[in-house]
Amino acid sequence: MNAFHPRLSFLRTLCGVALLATGLTRALAADNSVTAVRTADDARVAALLAGDVPKVSAFLSDDLSYGHSNGRRDTKTEFLQSLDGAKIIYEGITYEDRQLTPLAPGLAMITARARMKLVNEGARQEFTLRILAIWREESGNWRLLAYQSARVPEPTAAANR
Numbered sequence: 001m002n003a004f005h006p007r008l009s010f011l012r013t014l015c016g017v018a019l020l021a022t023g024l025t026r027a028l029a030a031d032n033s034v035t036a037v038r039t040a041d042d043a044r045v046a047a048l049l050a051g052d053v054p055k056v057s058a059f060l061s062d063d064l065s066y067g068h069s070n071g072r073r074d075t076k077t078e079f080l081q082s083l084d085g086a087k088i089i090y091e092g093i094t095y096e097d098r099q100l101t102p103l104a105p106g107l108a109m110i111t112a113r114a115r116m117k118l119v120n121e122g123a124r125q126e127f128t129l130r131i132l133a134i135w136r137e138e139s140g141n142w143r144l145l146a147y148q149s150a151r152v153p154e155p156t157a158a159a160n161r
Helices: 006-050 053-058 076-084
Strands: 060-067 088-104 107-120 123-138 141-152
Touching: 006 053, 006 088, 006 107, 006 123, 006 141, 053 060, 053 076, 060 076, 088 123
Parallel strands: 060 141
Antiparallel strands: 088 107, 107 123, 123 141
């Protein structure tokens, strides 16, 4: 059969359009998931700052693994208990940068640097964190599945000279 046969040319064009549409659909889905995860993360941060434990809970997966910068790891229940008992009171969370990356359908990652202001067991603290957070879509809602942070060393007076 000739390579320029009209039917073969039409099939090649149709396959090309299908591949392009699939790529565009995936790109749009990735854009939508990035927007949805950013919105969910913003709402989670607002709920933390407001001390609204039920709202915070709504953004956390039941399978949550929450790693604090001091090495302690909490389950969802343990993390919520620390908020409900006012063991940790968040006063300020300011992202200095935040990157969102779709990993697979229903799974996204946030890497960020954030300035934190909080009261931890009565002691006021202010520091900068590097954050890695994994979000999973569960029953149509984005929920925080895993969180790990590490403190960024504060600049010393000698480093500022």
